[in-house]
Amino acid sequence: MKGDKHTGVSQFLLLGLSNDSELQPFLFGLFLSMYLVVVGNLLIILAVSSDSHLHKPMYSFLSNLSFVDICFTSTTVPKMLMNILAHNKDITYTECLTQAYFLMIFVGMHNFLLTVMDYNHFVAICHPLKYMIIMTPCLCVLLVLRSWIIIFCFFLLHILLLIQLTFSIVTEIPHFFCELTLLIKVATFDTLFNVNIILLYVSSILFIVFPITGILFSYSQIISSIVRMSSSASRYKAFSTCGSHFCAVSLLYGTALGVYLSLAVTHSSHESSVTSVMYTVVMLMVNPVIYSLRKKDVKGALRSFLTKAASGP
Template sequence: MEPGNDTQIPEFLLLGLSEESELQPLLFALFLSMYLITVFGNLLIILAVTSDPHLHTPMYFFLANLSFVDICSISTTVPKMLQNIQTQSKVITYAGCVTQIYFFLLFAGWDDFLLAVMAYDRFVAICHPLHYTVIINSQLCVLLVLVSWIISVLHSLLESLMVLQLSFCREVEISHFFCEINQVVRLACSSTFLNDMLMYLAAVLLAGGPLAGIIYSYFKIVSAILRISSAQGKYKAFSTCTSHLSVVFLFYCTVLGVYLSSAVPQSSHSSAVASVMYTVVTPMLNPFIYSLRNRDIKRALKRIFGVPVM
């Protein structure tokens, strides 16, 4: 198909992670397994938090929301990939691609803000323990989640509307397994200056802002923990943060790794493979990180499955 300008693109082609036909059954089985593990694991976290009165606290309220966002995030990308592998088709409609961009940015942004909110929760719990129940009340918890959701909705809506203003060439092959916004914008035949500026601004404000809040929170947390005299007290205080810190480290390291490496000349295929880490692997590992290192979650899960709690 010869390149040309066409403002009414009917469809895009998602090239996926590999075009080798013999690898498709393996990729289908692998990603289906990862998807089911992610959904089942995060649903268990939500069920544990909602069913156990001992977990009706701000920390677990935020954790349940994070699990919900992880389910939604992976459901935005992987099912379409599995469908394309199963049907041996690479097609995604123009409307479907823009919709995927919208929801992926929505849930990625919401995930980002929730991690910052959870860091603030740990900061208040450790640095201001006597005022914790007064500061982190139920109204504030709902407000923080709601504000995070509203900001994410507005950002993803603006990014999607900016994509709709672009005109595309007829060769619309995306070297990715989903409609990643950077990849889609690169395909445009019209000027992408405003899109690029918006993406850079969003990266600084909506990604850098929460990250700065997390770093500041943990700087204050570490300072407070070092002032605790007993080793047991230090361990107990830090143990409440290890799961969240592990998730933060995993999320930001994979995201920053992908987007910083995108500045270095490399194939789009390599970027797509690296993107699997934060789009699929991170949501899958979150339930394991929180359940394996958290006694309260393990007790709640045992009650759900009828296992005697010691």
């Protein structure tokens, strides 16, 4: 089919997870349930905001992470649910690019926040006496704010290059959302195709490789500091401080790595869309349990908030 550059009226088709009509009600119920669980992160944000004892760097970063998880899931799942209800797979060109843009933003911000949270643990365990001097409220705000600005601007460049590519009149995307790599893959090859590929590699290094490297380095220092502690009580406190974060990071990157390694062997687009659910939705469901519900102070704040909400003004 001849490729024509999109002007906002062309059509994209999200092929989704399955073409089986009998399976659609099950998928709708499953994803709706998972989405509601992720949106439950809003309760954590409200609980942390309402409790002055939790106005600390770690919980500030946790609130931002919960917000990013909600936004990430809200960018993909509602459109999928709407398409299932309407029995169609359409998504407009503008909607597709907008979805891809915000997906990149929230994925990048998720990785940055994990790195910042890891740095917070590194300072708390390796330099406890300097913690209050280093992790000031001003620094915490600047770390998050600068991350948002950098990510917004960098991925805007991605989109500006992406709109220069050409696509077929009806472009099929073998996924349930518009992913940047798939959009580049289904585009018609032209002179700007290689530029998009190069920028994709650069973004992977900046927003995946660098954060992972920083996290691994920090944890090597953290583990070294914990081993040198003479008191078992101090070691237990240090492990409890960073254990949840280490568990979440290991599950996220471990799952993503396992998915991409398996896809490198199978090269199946259908398996790509199915397995990506693990780290796009399922992992975001696990985060509140790992980060918040295992911490007594967060559970206490959540109970207090729900009690006040139930009793009314």
